[in-house]
Amino acid sequence: MAPVAKNKALNAKKAALKGTQGKAQRKVRTTTTFHLPKTLKLARVPKYSRKSIPHAPRMDQYRVIRQPLNTETAMKKLEDDNTLVFLVDVKANKRQIKDAVKKLYDVEAAKINTLIRPDGQKKAYVRLTADADALDVANKIGFI
Amino acid sequence: MVAVKAHELRNKNKAELTKQLDDLKQELASLRVQKITGGARLQKIGATRKAVARVLTVINQTQREQLRLFYKSKKYTPLDLRTKKTRAIRRRLTKVEANKKTVKQQKKLAHFPQRKFAVKA
Numbered sequence: 001m002a003p004v005a006k007n008k009a010l011n012a013k014k015a016a017l018k019g020t021q022g023k024a025q026r027k028v029r030t031t032t033t034f035h036l037p038k039t040l041k042l043a044r045v046p047k048y049s050r051k052s053i054p055h056a057p058r059m060d061q062y063r064v065i066r067q068p069l070n071t072e073t074a075m076k077k078l079e080d081d082n083t084l085v086f087l088v089d090v091k092a093n094k095r096q097i098k099d100a101v102k103k104l105y106d107v108e109a110a111k112i113n114t115l116i117r118p119d120g121q122k123k124a125y126v127r128l129t130a131d132a133d134a135l136d137v138a139n140k141i142g143f144i
Numbered sequence: 145m146v147a148v149k150a151h152e153l154r155n156k157n158k159a160e161l162t163k164q165l166d167d168l169k170q171e172l173a174s175l176r177v178q179k180i181t182g183g184a185r186l187q188k189i190g191a192t193r194k195a196v197a198r199v200l201t202v203i204n205q206t207q208r209e210q211l212r213l214f215y216k217s218k219k220y221t222p223l224d225l226r227t228k229k230t231r232a233i234r235r236r237l238t239k240v241e242a243n244k245k246t247v248k249q250q251k252k253l254a255h256f257p258q259r260k261f262a263v264k265a
Contacts, residue, residue, distance in 0.1 A: 048220035062169040067176040143177045
């Protein structure tokens with residue numbers, strides 16, 4: 001038989017046995033729970049920035065450290081424990097205080113303790129590392 | 145100290161302004177230290193604070209003005225550069241949209257306007 005005629009005959013046989021519509025395959029499910037299928041997640045490509053200018057850093061070093069304390073106990077800490085005592089912004093945390101001290105006075109802080117005074121201000125005890133002298137720094141700042 | 149004036153600040157460029165801002169903030173910090181050691185130049189503290197505010201105002205004003213020029217030709221602008229007014233006003237139909245008329249209506253208005261008659265005295 002000619003190939004075209006043979007193909008026609010085969011297709012007719014297939015249609016008679018299997019039908020002309022395709023058979024939908026059912027997925028085999030191995031668990032009873034249905035989990036969220038993983039779909040394509042596109043990254044954002046905004047057509048315009050929502051804020052025109054990003055804000056300058058709000059907690060800069062000048063805002064964090066307000067003023068040093070020169071009370072008697074603060075002076076004692078200066079000489080004995082190599083620590084500076086500052087009044088600090090209430091919203092500042094120890095990491096910000098450490099960075100601010102580094103930026104303003106060029107000294108490394110070994111550790112920082114903070115407390116909030118009864119009058120609402122935050123006090124920070126900044127212990128300097130052994131290679132820095134608190135008295136020198138205080139003289140440089142100007143509050144001895 | 146020379147009083148900081150806004151119209152002089154506007155002539156400076158951004159780098160100079162940010163440097164001046166930094167200087168003013170440092171001066172403010174040192175003034176606060178002087179306050180506790182008994183130096184007591186309290187008026188100067190107030191003046192310096194206002195100077196910081198002036199510099200920041202000039203910086204931000206010029207920045208936003210430049211941005212508005214930049215976005216003038218663009219289709220979408222950032223939300224803080226759009227008109228604020230009120231939420232309801234922003235959602236209203238624009239004047240053009242509200243006054244649009246169909247051709248049929250335009251023809252009617254043209255051919256049959258509201259006539260005014262008067263009785264002769």
